[in-house]
Amino acid sequence: MREEQDLLLSGLTTMRVGGPARRLVTAETTDELVDAICEVDDAEEPLLVVAGGSNLVIADEGFAGSVVRVRTRGISVETAGSHALGSANCEVLTDAGSSTGANVMVRVAAGEVWDDVVVRAVAEGWSGIEALSGIPGCVGATPIQNVGAYGQEVAQVIAQVRVWDRREQRVHVLANADCQFTYRHSLFKARHGRYVILDVLFRLRRSALSGPIAYADLARDLGVEAGDRVPLDEARAAVLAQRRRRGMVLDATDHDTWSCGSFFTNPVMSTASYAALEHRAQARVGAADGPASAEGPVRVPRFDAPDGQVKTVAAWLIDQAGFGKGYGLPGPAALSTKHVLALTNRGSATTADILVLAREIRDGVHDAFGVSLVSEPVLVGTSL
Numbered sequence: 001m002r003e004e005q006d007l008l009l010s011g012l013t014t015m016r017v018g019g020p021a022r023r024l025v026t027a028e029t030t031d032e033l034v035d036a037i038c039e040v041d042d043a044e045e046p047l048l049v050v051a052g053g054s055n056l057v058i059a060d061e062g063f064a065g066s067v068v069r070v071r072t073r074g075i076s077v078e079t080a081g082s083h084a085l086g087s088a089n090c091e092v093l094t095d096a097g098s099s100t101g102a103n104v105m106v107r108v109a110a111g112e113v114w115d116d117v118v119v120r121a122v123a124e125g126w127s128g129i130e131a132l133s134g135i136p137g138c139v140g141a142t143p144i145q146n147v148g149a150y151g152q153e154v155a156q157v158i159a160q161v162r163v164w165d166r167r168e169q170r171v172h173v174l175a176n177a178d179c180q181f182t183y184r185h186s187l188f189k190a191r192h193g194r195y196v197i198l199d200v201l202f203r204l205r206r207s208a209l210s211g212p213i214a215y216a217d218l219a220r221d222l223g224v225e226a227g228d229r230v231p232l233d234e235a236r237a238a239v240l241a242q243r244r245r246r247g248m249v250l251d252a253t254d255h256d257t258w259s260c261g262s263f264f265t266n267p268v269m270s271t272a273s274y275a276a277l278e279h280r281a282q283a284r285v286g287a288a289d290g291p292a293s294a295e296g297p298v299r300v301p302r303f304d305a306p307d308g309q310v311k312t313v314a315a316w317l318i319d320q321a322g323f324g325k326g327y328g329l330p331g332p333a334a335l336s337t338k339h340v341l342a343l344t345n346r347g348s349a350t351t352a353d354i355l356v357l358a359r360e361i362r363d364g365v366h367d368a369f370g371v372s373l374v375s376e377p378v379l380v381g382t383s384l
Ligand SMILES: Cc1cc2nc3c(=O)[nH]c(=O)nc-3n(C[C@H](O)[C@H](O)[C@H](O)COP(=O)(O)OP(=O)(O)OC[C@H]3O[C@@H](n4cnc5c(N)ncnc54)[C@H](O)[C@@H]3O)c2cc1C
Pocket: 014, 048, 049, 050, 051, 052, 053, 054, 055, 056, 070, 110, 135, 136, 137, 138, 139, 140, 141, 142, 144, 145, 146, 147, 148, 149, 195, 196, 197, 198, 247, 248, 249, 250, 257, 259, 260, 261, 262, 378
């Protein structure tokens, strides 16, 4: 276990903002991770778990407690009788199923880099996560907000999540159904801080072909119909190309990627709220600050969501409320010049700068459409 004092947290986050941590401990094995957490909890100190830092906005004042950085490693194919990674208070695994002809069960330590796992899956012919190519961060964070992109979500392929339960001081194995996965949400987000994810067991399909291409733009790029399957490497390449166009692949030289990805989630609402939104959007046509085009009815993006609800698109609302690409430039914090949903650090932004911009956009969208945008990244020591 490596320990450092007074390290700037901006260096650990992709937004590159955030003040110092009183103490930073780096855990490289699962046992070290559990030991580090227990030590902080026994001392009754505040704890912040950091992995890839790609979904974190930390206050300029920093974090007055211990930060535990997850750097655990290990990818193993589960066969009947194989054991979980590490040995910390380990429970015997049941019911996960082992690899069969059609499926492969792959257990991955929390600190593995997510995109490295996707690369491995594509190379091995394990289908089910290729559309999640290029998402920054580590495996242990993926169940927390049920990461998703281009029609796939990790919830579709997670069999189990093995966690350290800080309240009960023991390891638990949660089956997929226990994780309460919904759009960008899970039990782990709802019970923020209680569970530290140790490893994740994925159930992937043995196939050289991708899952059905669910995203129209992606299908167009690939020259196929929505619902078709393509070779895994082609799906990955097409996803990465789309993501790069939107500034959603990390690139140290490109300030459009100094972000947390999407800063706001897509709003999910009742059909009555959606009808009110459509009405507001229509009323804005022709108004001085209204949508740019007054030709024909305004089509507010609409997708079916579970329980009869409707999902609309945060980027559309932001753009239509008058916050276009690059809004905020030449300031230190601005919208990406490639995608309005990413709030970016142009090089010298502080957390305060990012939050001023975030509040302006949230309030502007609310004034225009009556919709309250919800931030996606985890805010530490600060709030919107
Ligand atoms: C350019 C860019 C593009 C992105 N695109 C997408 C996208 O397409 N889809 C998407 O869903 N997200 C996207 N994101 C967001 C982000 O990459 C994901 O949420 C990712 O899973 C975060 O992983 P991380 O390891 O960086 O987590 P961190 O930022 O380190 O942590 C995020 C939260 O998880 C907690 N945490 C981390 N590891 C553990 C653990 N082992 N146990 C318990 N808690 C833990 C932290 O305490 C924190 O609360 C994007 C981000 C960027 C910067």
